[in-house]
Amino acid sequence: MNFVSNRRHFIIGASALAGATVLGAPAVLGQAKPRVVVIGGGAGGATAAKYLAKEAAGALDVTLVEPKTSFTTCFHSNLYVGGFKTFEEITHSYDKIVSAYGIKHARQMASAIDREKKEVVLADGTRLPYDRVIVSPGIALKYDSVPGWGQAHEEKMPHGWMAGPQTQLIRRQLDAVPDGGVIVMVAPPNPYRCPPGPYERISMFAHGLKKAGKTKSKIIIIDPKEAFSKQGLFQQGWERHYPGMVEWLGPKVHDGLKSVDPATMTVTTGFETYKNCAMVNVIPAQTAGKIALDAGLANPAGWCPINPDNMKSTIDGNIYVIGDASIAGDMPKSGFSANSQAKVAAMMIRGELLNARTFPARYANTCWSLVAPDDTIKIGGVYEGKPEKITASSTFLSKTDEDAGVRKQTSDENIGWYAGIVADMFT
């Protein structure tokens, strides 16, 4: 069914109710509303569903397809690993936005998008017709990208790169590391979810060990990248707070990761072999979530190209892709970015379906990383759509010579932001 002017249909529906005549059947009224399906209830999807439903005030039929009833945020999951937050503090229910804004919550996975029929197919075979879809599936892990590792080994050598039980597993394994034990992290290649995330996690490992008096322990990072986000700041922080405990090795030194062996907890590089590791955190290479790949929305590298002005897929004009799955130019793959992109996509869809007012896309991101208690560093920027990509108009980065007062204020700001973004997404 194609809607030329949805306002006209909506008005017809309302007067039909008042007159109780020809078009009085509720089913007809229900069909008059444009339908938007949001796939994925993370930072992108939850924000998109809420903003679509809230700002449309009943004029849109919004369905959130998400199997979980609550969401554990990947952002600040490192703070849970480090003992700064409880698991409950980083987990949030969808109840409030579902009831407050009349969002339909389909509690299962989406198994396919039938782009020809314009229907989202759910795991149990139910088909949801749509006028627009927002695809926000997050990432999929490339289990075959680390020799010797795979999905069968993700309990022995966890990734912890999708928040939930994996995060709790990482915390339990950290708590069990003995004094003098070795932790090896296999860091991911670009592009990946949360550029500073692995290094904030290293900081949390070091903090946990130090707090437990296990200062003879060692943390080794085997990194396929020559450099990483906020590197100078992290390395300064590790030296300052955890001297001698953390060693980062780039590809020129380790000469390539050759394999890992979960059975013996061994990590072999071209340079050294680490045997009997107390813990091995493998963060593999990634792609956009499977549903995006299966729907033909991704490029050969596995990420989804979008129009920088509105987050619309360049492959299908009825589909928007937001968050980690999208190719968002200068924006990093982060929860803040996903939330920012979701608001743009929601606005653009209301513009298309309801003739709502739209404005030029504006995006923003800040990534805060906790290095040690009261010592937080940040990186971020503001962005706009430009012809080739979403482009930063201004960026900022913490400085190595900041005093402790600034780092404390940044730590507080990080806590304030988290309280704000979860209120923004879930209430």
Next chain:
Amino acid sequence: MVVGLQRMRVTRQRFFAAFALSGAAALAALGLALVEPAGMARASTVAGKGDKAFGEYLAGTCTTCHQVTGRSVGGVPPILAWPEDQFAAVMKSYRAKDRDNQVMQAIAGRLSDEEIYALAAYFGSLPLQPNIK
């Protein structure tokens, strides 16, 4: 007859103008003044200047830290119901880097005066809620 119609037109204009007043002026009108009414009258040169719908859209960048309920965590100040000229002055000082905060400097740095007043109008219109900590 003609005189009567003219009088009606003026009244309608004043009526719509009242809606364009900033939140604090509206609060003042309700007897919940935060600032001296006389001070507000002088500041009303910018009252009603900002496009509130535009401000609501731009506020999407702000509300992840500055909560729309006015709840304040981690020292992030609430920014509801500020007189619009004061809101604009604070944002302009971040834009000029006279105030220290890298996030605010970056955000304010890309805002035009029109956008700052739009934000001032939107946040200024949000009601203060009692018992918000």
